[in-house]
Amino acid sequence: MNQTIETILSHKSVRKFEDKALTDEQIKVIVQSAQAASTSSFVQAYSIIGVKNKEKKSRLAELAGNQPYVEDNGHFFIFCADFHRHAVIGDMEGTDVTASIESMEKFMVALIDASLAAQNATVAAESMGLGICYIGGIRSNIQEVAELLKMPAHTIPLFGLAVGYPAQDTGVKPRLPMKNIYHEDEYQQDEVVFNSQLEDYNKEISGYYHERTKGKRSDTWTSQMANMLRDPKRMHMKDFIEKQGFAKK
Amino acid sequence: MNQTIETILSHKSVRKFEDKALTDEQIKVIVQSAQAASTSSFVQAYSIIGVKNKEKKSRLAELAGNQPYVEDNGHFFIFCADFHRHAVIGDMEGTDVTASIESMEKFMVALIDASLAAQNATVAAESMGLGICYIGGIRSNIQEVAELLKMPAHTIPLFGLAVGYPAQDTGVKPRLPMKNIYHEDEYQQDEVVFNSQLEDYNKEISGYYHERTKGKRSDTWTSQMANMLRDPKRMHMKDFIEKQGFAKK
Numbered sequence: 001m002n003q004t005i006e007t008i009l010s011h012k013s014v015r016k017f018e019d020k021a022l023t024d025e026q027i028k029v030i031v032q033s034a035q036a037a038s039t040s041s042f043v044q045a046y047s048i049i050g051v052k053n054k055e056k057k058s059r060l061a062e063l064a065g066n067q068p069y070v071e072d073n074g075h076f077f078i079f080c081a082d083f084h085r086h087a088v089i090g091d092m093e094g095t096d097v098t099a100s101i102e103s104m105e106k107f108m109v110a111l112i113d114a115s116l117a118a119q120n121a122t123v124a125a126e127s128m129g130l131g132i133c134y135i136g137g138i139r140s141n142i143q144e145v146a147e148l149l150k151m152p153a154h155t156i157p158l159f160g161l162a163v164g165y166p167a168q169d170t171g172v173k174p175r176l177p178m179k180n181i182y183h184e185d186e187y188q189q190d191e192v193v194f195n196s197q198l199e200d201y202n203k204e205i206s207g208y209y210h211e212r213t214k215g216k217r218s219d220t221w222t223s224q225m226a227n228m229l230r231d232p233k234r235m236h237m238k239d240f241i242e243k244q245g246f247a248k249k
Numbered sequence: 250m251n252q253t254i255e256t257i258l259s260h261k262s263v264r265k266f267e268d269k270a271l272t273d274e275q276i277k278v279i280v281q282s283a284q285a286a287s288t289s290s291f292v293q294a295y296s297i298i299g300v301k302n303k304e305k306k307s308r309l310a311e312l313a314g315n316q317p318y319v320e321d322n323g324h325f326f327i328f329c330a331d332f333h334r335h336a337v338i339g340d341m342e343g344t345d346v347t348a349s350i351e352s353m354e355k356f357m358v359a360l361i362d363a364s365l366a367a368q369n370a371t372v373a374a375e376s377m378g379l380g381i382c383y384i385g386g387i388r389s390n391i392q393e394v395a396e397l398l399k400m401p402a403h404t405i406p407l408f409g410l411a412v413g414y415p416a417q418d419t420g421v422k423p424r425l426p427m428k429n430i431y432h433e434d435e436y437q438q439d440e441v442v443f444n445s446q447l448e449d450y451n452k453e454i455s456g457y458y459h460e461r462t463k464g465k466r467s468d469t470w471t472s473q474m475a476n477m478l479r480d481p482k483r484m485h486m487k488d489f490i491e492k493q494g495f496a497k498k
Contacts, residue, residue, distance in 0.1 A: 001278070002252075002376050002377070003251075003252055003253060004252060004253040004256055004372060004373065004376035005278060005282060005373050005376055005377075007253055008282045008285050008286075008369050008372065008373055009281060009282065009285050010285075011285045011286070011287070013287060028427065029250070029254060031427055031430065031431045032258060032427065033254060033257045033258065034430075035424040035425070035427070035430055036257050036258050036259075036260045036421075036424065037257075037260070037368060037371075038260070038262060038371070038381075038382075038383045040383070040385045041385070041477055042422070042470075042473070043474065043477070044424065044425050044430070046430070047430055047431070047432060047436070048430060048431050048432070049431075049432045049433075049434070049435065049436060050431060050432070050433055050434075051434055052433065052434060053434045056434060056435075080436075085429070086474055086478055088440075088443065089447070089471045089474050089475055090475060090478065092444075092447075092471060092475075093471055093472060093474075093475035094475075095475035095476070095478065095479050096479070097474075097475065097478035097479065099481040100478040100479070100480070100481040100482070101478060103481050103482075103483070103484060103486065103487075104486040104487035104490060104496075105388065105481075105482060105483040105484070105486040108360060108388075108407070108486065109385070111357060111360045111361060111364070112360060112364045112385075112407065112408065115360070115361045115364030115365050115368070116364050116367065116368045116371075116383075118365065119286060119364070119365045119368035119369060119372075120257050120368060120372070122286075122287070122365075123253060123257065123368075123369070123372050124253065124254050124257055127251050127253035127254055128251070128254075132287075133287075134287045134289070134365075136289045136290070136358070136361075139354065139357075148435075149435045149436055150435045150436045150438070151436050152436060152438060155436065158357070158361065159361065172285075173291070175284040175285065175293065176284070176293050178277065178280055178281065178284070180334070181280065181283075181284055181293070181295070181296055181297055182280045182296070182297050182298075182299060183296060183297070183298045183299070184298075184299055184301065185298070185299075185300055185301060185302045185305060186298065186305075186397075186398045186399045187296065187298060187329075187398055187399045187400050187401060187404065189399070189401060191337075194337065195341075198338070198341075221291075222338045222341060222342055223342060224291070225292065225335055225338050225342075225346075226338055226339060226341075226342035226343075226344035226346065227344070228290055228292070229335055229339065229344065229346035229349040229350060230344050230345070230346065230349070231349070232348040232349040232352050232354075232498075233349070233352075233354060234352070234354040235352060235354070235498065237352065237353040237354040237357065238352070238353035238496065238498055241353060247353075247487065247496070249481075249484065249487060
């Protein structure tokens, strides 16, 4: 196993960072790594906002649900879907691109592009000994986040990425059994196999939480998922996405 | 610069592979790497289908727009948004999860989760000396692809990933200037700066194509984008996404 794969397999989210800012050189390498990711038809349909301003970070932490590591980290990136650039290019080149950039297809392209870039940023940061945590919480108050960052039409702040020097050591969280995620030749739907995979995984996860919390917690993955998915969250999303000029048709 | 960052920065899509299949061990490492990526609230809302069957690969190549490297590669993965697993878990746990998994928010979560996983797979593969190419083309005939792979409700085949031993050597394609992608503290919209960044980039890209095609091609990035975005593509997408039970509210 090479060093890159070791880095990837030892990933764990870090939610407590040392009080030490990333250097401009580190930020540059992380952003360049993000940009090196594949992009659909070379469209590069994303932007990254790096927030240094203390007041802004503090406000973002509030908007993301009072997560202190949004404020306290080495650097905070926000990955955004971005077809604003292409709207401007349409004007420059005298081409009407609106129907295209406002389609569901291009919304998906922007999300995929931004996420591929973000994961490159993550792997690059972790390879330098830094820790990361993705922050979906910025979507809880996405309208306010978009205003704070002065996002124009045809952009969406998708998620944050807190990066910094780890001040905690957590364990690697066991993932679903490979056979539950990975199918050969077509989607496998054997209910008996599926249930037995989940039973095994529930035991593993329950044991993981039990050990990590010294017995305070031992919930299974399926109960955790059912509890989380009982109440729909962020139901403002569809309106916001359409208002920003995405996924209309 | 460490080896991982070198791997990331030297990425280029490979569209011609040697006739040599990946081993099961290589596939396993790639899938495990994918699974090690962050996942929103631990939801793991994706699946990966590895297609080995020759007839299926040949049909997928047709459906993706007759791209030969969909058929001829070391292994072909398809990354899928997947909340089917959670629908089944809802039944198991006696919890109604429908409104949640059919929301725009969870559609975004599934796309982001699947893409983070895919990029880990890419970096792992490239670190082993393999080449990759993402295949968005499977969305051109997404209904037929979904049927071929027997995808149930609450799943979407998002994109393919062709992996294999490179049989061509292409150059690294220059990305947008960092300052055009990366903003500090808030979204920058200075038109003069923006235009001058794009002018510089157009010169760079035009020169890149000129050299690579021995003078046959020298289009700019903005003209390439305007031409591509003139005609909306894959306008069946929204109906398909909603029919699969995603992004309804």
